[in-house]
Amino acid sequence: MPSQNQPQRDCDIVIFGATGFTGRLVAEYLADQAGGGNGGAEPMRWAIAGRHSEKLEQLKNTLEQRNPACSSVGVIQAELHDWASLVFMAQRARVVLTTVGPFIKDGDRLVHACITGGADYVDITGEPEFVDSVINQFYAQARESGRRIVNCCGFDSIPHDLGALYTVEQLPEGVPIEIEGFVRSRGSVSGGTWQSAITAMARLRASRRQTVAHRAGNTADRSSTESSSGRRVYAIKPRLRYHRDLKGWVFPLPTIDGSIVRRSARGIERYGPSFGYAHYGVSRALHRIAMLGAGLGVVFALAQLGPTRNFLLERKKSGQGPDARERASNWFEVKFVGKADNTKVITRVSGGDPGYGETAKMAAEAALCLAFDRDRLPDVAGVLTPAIAMGDVLIERLQKAGLRFEVLQTSQ
Numbered sequence: 001m002p003s004q005n006q007p008q009r010d011c012d013i014v015i016f017g018a019t020g021f022t023g024r025l026v027a028e029y030l031a032d033q034a035g036g037g038n039g040g041a042e043p044m045r046w047a048i049a050g051r052h053s054e055k056l057e058q059l060k061n062t063l064e065q066r067n068p069a070c071s072s073v074g075v076i077q078a079e080l081h082d083w084a085s086l087v088f089m090a091q092r093a094r095v096v097l098t099t100v101g102p103f104i105k106d107g108d109r110l111v112h113a114c115i116t117g118g119a120d121y122v123d124i125t126g127e128p129e130f131v132d133s134v135i136n137q138f139y140a141q142a143r144e145s146g147r148r149i150v151n152c153c154g155f156d157s158i159p160h161d162l163g164a165l166y167t168v169e170q171l172p173e174g175v176p177i178e179i180e181g182f183v184r185s186r187g188s189v190s191g192g193t194w195q196s197a198i199t200a201m202a203r204l205r206a207s208r209r210q211t212v213a214h215r216a217g218n219t220a221d222r223s224s225t226e227s228s229s230g231r232r233v234y235a236i237k238p239r240l241r242y243h244r245d246l247k248g249w250v251f252p253l254p255t256i257d258g259s260i261v262r263r264s265a266r267g268i269e270r271y272g273p274s275f276g277y278a279h280y281g282v283s284r285a286l287h288r289i290a291m292l293g294a295g296l297g298v299v300f301a302l303a304q305l306g307p308t309r310n311f312l313l314e315r316k317k318s319g320q321g322p323d324a325r326e327r328a329s330n331w332f333e334v335k336f337v338g339k340a341d342n343t344k345v346i347t348r349v350s351g352g353d354p355g356y357g358e359t360a361k362m363a364a365e366a367a368l369c370l371a372f373d374r375d376r377l378p379d380v381a382g383v384l385t386p387a388i389a390m391g392d393v394l395i396e397r398l399q400k401a402g403l404r405f406e407v408l409q410t411s412q
Contacts, residue, residue, distance in 0.1 A: 009118075011047045011074055012371040014093040016110065017100035018048035019055040021321040022124065022154075025360035026099060031063045031070050042372060047074030049089055080106040083113065090117025097122045097367040102199040103130040108137060111149055115141050120148040120370045124363050126156030127199075128256045135383045143382035150389045152260050153366040154359035158386050159334050159403075160257035160279065161264055162395050163349040165387045166405050168271050170347065171340040176274035178236060178339050181261070182243070182250055184282045185332035187355045188322035198312050202303045233265045236278035240289070243282070245346075246335065250280040251289050264387035267380075272340065327353040335408070346409040351402065358403065365397045366390065373397075 013030070017023040027048055048056055048063075056075045063070035076092065078085040080100070090096055090113045098110055103125040111134050114121040125131065131151045142149045152161070160181055167179055238252035258279035265271040283289050302308040322330070330353035338345045351358045369377070369390045376393050386394060399405055 086113035124154030
């Protein structure tokens, strides 16, 4: 029970950064939910939070116009540099969902506040340095306090993480498994994503230090090849090649998604005694891959120097992003090819606008899952992947919300 000096836990979900581009989309998604967070069985109590009270009130008015039931939505003023406000917010919430990036800039303060205040935590980061830093700092505290700290609940990395789990479940148990994931998408880049990407490129050395510390750490989801139970988890060496079944060129995709999939494999025995994973992008034309690589190389080089990095950061400001019409034309699909013994399975996860529309949906459903499906979730705590924390229960939610998980082919 909270003490007399603590606020009552009166919110199932608090959206921190609700007035930002993606935060607003999350708020609109929750506003559109007709019933409660558990299929109407329980009323949903939620709040929007951020630095600027005026912007929060304006957003609440907009949400009320969208759905009059949003008159009950709470408004909480909190900011990353105000520790007391973060703890106060966490003490009011069962789950805090944050969209405020770049996460490496003080995002760990919110994680710490959630552990201190007794709230579970969901974010949409795709920043490897931040995730490793959270594991290194807070894994033990989160586990001891019973908190679920779940990173990467947007397009990075729910389709890939839960898609790999879905694929594993179509394969025989107790045998070595290998899976390759192949990503196709059409999307746009918001200011927040751009800012996070440039910041991550500029901090590559610091990111490597956090990864080394993570691998050396004595945690259940450490990044070493062997899991804590002695099972083997490894990265399949990816290679550029033409894939006949996909009718395109596949190339290594160095995003955080592959490492998230392998972390899940270390924590879930269903992935078998030996599990390998490789992560690819897909393109119809080889020259497009070359152009993409050259462009990323130029941006990476410019991100290393202060003046040119600032120039890049000025190109897209946080809060800017594609409009509804543009988002409506975007899409993604991830195909998985899994093999175990003599069995081969091909699955697919697909949906609409990956970076914003579907990311808002994924993050919101992850928060709803933690808040309302506790009795059905694995009995785990710590710094977790979506698959370890929520697994099949979240897959069910996402399917009901319109994401597609499909078995395309099974052969023996």
